Amino acid sequence: MASVNRDGEETYANINWDQLGFAPTPTDYMYMMKCSNGDNFSQSQGQLVRFGNIEISPFSAVLNYAQGLIEGLKAYRTEDGRVLLFRPYENAKRMQIGAQRLCLPFPSVEQFVDAVKQTAIANKHWVPPHGKGSLYLRPMLIGSGHVLGLAPAPECTFLIYATPMGNHYLTKHGAANLYIDDKLHRAARGGTGGIKCITNYSPVFEAVTQARARGFSDVLFLDAATGKYVEEVSSSNVFIVKGNVISTPPIDGTVLPGITRKSLMELALDMGYQVEERHIPVEDLMDADQVFCSGTAVVVTPVGSVTYQNTRAEYKTGEETVSNKLKAMLNGIQMGLIEDNKGWTLALD
Numbered sequence: 164m165a166s167v168n169r170d171g172e173e174t175y176a177n178i179n180w181d182q183l184g185f186a187p188t189p190t191d192y193m194y195m196m197k198c199s200n201g202d203n204f205s206q207s208q209g210q211l212v213r214f215g216n217i218e219i220s221p222f223s224a225v226l227n228y229a230q231g232l233i234e235g236l237k238a239y240r241t242e243d244g245r246v247l248l249f250r251p252y253e254n255a256k257r258m259q260i261g262a263q264r265l266c267l268p269f270p271s272v273e274q275f276v277d278a279v280k281q282t283a284i285a286n287k288h289w290v291p292p293h294g295k296g297s298l299y300l301r302p303m304l305i306g307s308g309h310v311l312g313l314a315p316a317p318e319c320t321f322l323i324y325a326t327p328m329g330n331h332y333l334t335k336h337g338a339a340n341l342y343i344d345d346k347l348h349r350a351a352r353g354g355t356g357g358i359k360c361i362t363n364y365s366p367v368f369e370a371v372t373q374a375r376a377r378g379f380s381d382v383l384f385l386d387a388a389t390g391k392y393v394e395e396v397s398s399s400n401v402f403i404v405k406g407n408v409i410s411t412p413p414i415d416g417t418v419l420p421g422i423t424r425k426s427l428m429e430l431a432l433d434m435g436y437q438v439e440e441r442h443i444p445v446e447d448l449m450d451a452d453q454v455f456c457s458g459t460a461v462v463v464t465p466v467g468s469v470t471y472q473n474t475r476a477e478y479k480t481g482e483e484t485v486s487n488k489l490k491a492m493l494n495g496i497q498m499g500l501i502e503d504n505k506g507w508t509l510a511l512d
């Protein structure tokens with residue numbers, strides 16, 4: 164569907180919006196800003212450039228030592244055609260915390276949000292029509308400068324690209340079936356599980372690939388120290404529901420502090436649930452009434468089953484679930500259907 168507004172500008176890119184999935188679709192522009200170590204981008208001026216390959220030295224710290232962070236956030240189109248970003252200030256702050264851990268200089272919160280806005284505006288006709296998906300924005304912060312001895316890069320690049328994304332990550336329309344891998348771990352105490360560094364992702368490929376080959380949607384990881392407690396899924400947080408109580412593992416260095424997680428906890432409290440952050444033994448997970456995952460890509464995805472060793476626990480899914488109510492509320496705010504009295508959405512000018 165390509166359409167044109169009253170001024171003759173194309174309002175939507177010419178793709179089949181009904182077929183939108185998760186394959187990366189190149190859009191028109193990306194944002195780039197560079198800085199040298201020490202100035203934290205305060206002297207830097209970023210700019211939009213045509214989307215395309217970037218040149219990077221084989222000596223760069225990101226290629227040799229994985230000195231890199233990613234973020235992820237979405238822009239949604241409202242029914243009346245406005246475009247809303249969801250909580251970009253939170254992504255900016257999370258990137259700053261990760262940057263300190265990796266000794267990367269980082270953009271200010273204002274620079275980050277301004278860059279995200281510019282990228283979304285430049286690619287506005289790639290924001291899907293209301294209800295058909297979202298424009299996923301991927302900020303990256305990488306050590307692009309030359310190093311050979313083990314040290315932080317002397318130059319760093321902040322880049323943002325954007326790609327349209329469908330609505331149903333992990334599952335087509337139903338619930339996710341998770342597999343607990345008790346041999347491979349995602350994060351250890353004192354490590355980097357709590358930041359969104361690029362090194363956290365390829366180590367889950369083996370477990371996730373094997374689980375998908377066996378028909379599971381994704382892998383749920385346990386804590387590396389004892390193997391007894393639930394941590395998170397490969398790219399989403401996890402919640403369990405028992406009666407009126409919603410529980411999720413605490414943020415203590417091995418679990419990513421998800422922005423969706425934080426938002427859902429607040430919404431659940433508003434809706435009258437009891438919300439707990441606590442260490443969740445696998446037994447409590449297997450004994451839960453309902454389970455769901457949260458994240459920018461999955462939004463809120465119900466979990467239909469969890470398989471641990473030789474046991475498969477099944478959970479209630481469908482209309483009358485906590486996850487369904489939370490998803491309706493969260494998605495309603497993100498898409499401008501429910502009034503945002505929390506100041507979570509940022510409209511593009």
Ligand SMILES: Cc1ncc(COP(=O)(O)O)c(C=O)c1O
Nearest residue numbers: 398399400419421422423458459
């Ligand atoms: C490992 C991991 N956990 C949780 C999340 C959910 O975080 P958010 O809700 O901020 O997208 C993500 C996605 O960013 C992730 O990669």
